[in-house]
Amino acid sequence: MMRINQSMTIGNLLKEAIKYLKVKNVEDPSYEAGLLLSYVLERDLSYIYAHPDEVPDHQLIGKYRAYIERRGRHEPFAYITGECGFLDLTFFVDRNVLIPREETEILAQSALWALGKSPAYFDPKIPRLPKKESYRVLDVGTGSGCLAVSIARHCGSAFVDALDISGDAIAIARRNAERHSVANRIEFIKADFLNVSINTRKYDLVVSNPPYIPENDIPHLSDSVKNYEPYTALAAGKDGLIFYRALAERASSLLFDQGMVMAECGYDQGEKVRKLFSERNMETYIIKDLAGIDRIVVALSPGRFC
Structure with a gap:
């Protein structure tokens, strides 16, 4: 049981919260307790640690207690605060959307590179799209909109269907x-990509961070993922490849002649996903994440790239 009362100092609040989160097997309880207190008090961590008395x-103490109890049930930090950082932007999130991950930032930056921008992280072997006054982009499975919004925000010539x-x-x-x-440059479409032909529009770039976890693997995920994040944003059939098959099958009808697909994949799926596109005579590349894991598959439609 957590022993937090209404007259506690910052230092004692942290001690009790850390003790509670340890018992609940929350990873890095000291950091989590400090971060939540920083959020509640609207002060940075340096202030928190410099004012223990x-x-x-x-x-605010009551709010902090409630947040710590939620974190003790392994509810993700982002759902507790209702926000999550992605690249240099902050996004609203709740349990209806997957929490944006650092790995997906690599997909966003790779897309910006293809669109002619200069992001902090990119793979120079990936071709750039031909220069145009404007680009049409499709984001399949937009979720929080982190990809669609980031692309539109950082590329003023991009018009996105999400x-x-x-x-x-x-x-x-x-x-x-x-x-x-950027709402004036994003069109939102409610549709099931697997079962509905969305439209007849062509795109320069299709990006997707689709569900890619095999159904039988879901029970083995951490509590913070399987108990809180939306199942439909995680599970992808028996082998986790159902969305990639659909992307590969529809690529020729979705892309302009010099178009590109970029899709995030699971840690062991890179070659399998790449093969789905290469079998359709698309030139393919794999981008690794910062841990050296195959993370993004890039597939090009025929034509000369920059």
């Missing part, structure tokens, strides 16, 4: 587009 307002099967996810993505002033 300060007594916060009792309402597709998701979940109306609740699209509502969150639309809020994020409005938050970052």
Whole structure:
């Protein structure tokens, strides 16, 4: 049981919270306790650690206790605060959307590289799209909109169609587009990519961080993932490849002659996904993440690239 009362100092609040999170087997309890207190008090961590004798307002203490209890149940930090950082932007998130991951930032930056921008991380072997006044981009499985919004925000010539099967996810993505002033360049589409032909529009670039976890692997995920994040954003059939097959099958109808698909994949799926596209006579590349793991598969339609 957590022994937090309304008159505790910052230092004692941290001690009790750390002790509680340890018992609940939360990874890195000291960091988590400090980060949540920093969020509640709207102070940075250096202030928190420099003022251990300060007594916060009792309402803030009550809020902190509630947040620590939620974290003790392994609810993700981002769902507790309702926000998550992605690249240099902050996104609204809730349990209707997958929490943006660092690995997906590599997909976003790779897309920006292909669109002629100069992101912090890119693989120079990946070709760039031919220069155009404007680009059409499709984001399959937009979720929070982190890819669609980041691309539109950092590439003023990009016009994005953001597709998701979940109306609740699209509502969150639309809020994020409005938050970052790009709603006028993103069209949101509620549709099931696996079963519906979305439209006849062609695209320069298709990006996707689709569900890619085999159904039988879901029970083995951490509690913070399997108990909180949306199942439809995680599970992808028996082998985890169902969305990649659909992307590969539809690539020729979705892309302009000099178009490109970029898709994030699981740690052991790179070669399998690459093969799905190469079997359709598409030139393919694999981009590794910062840990050296195959993370992004790139597939090119015929034509000369930059």
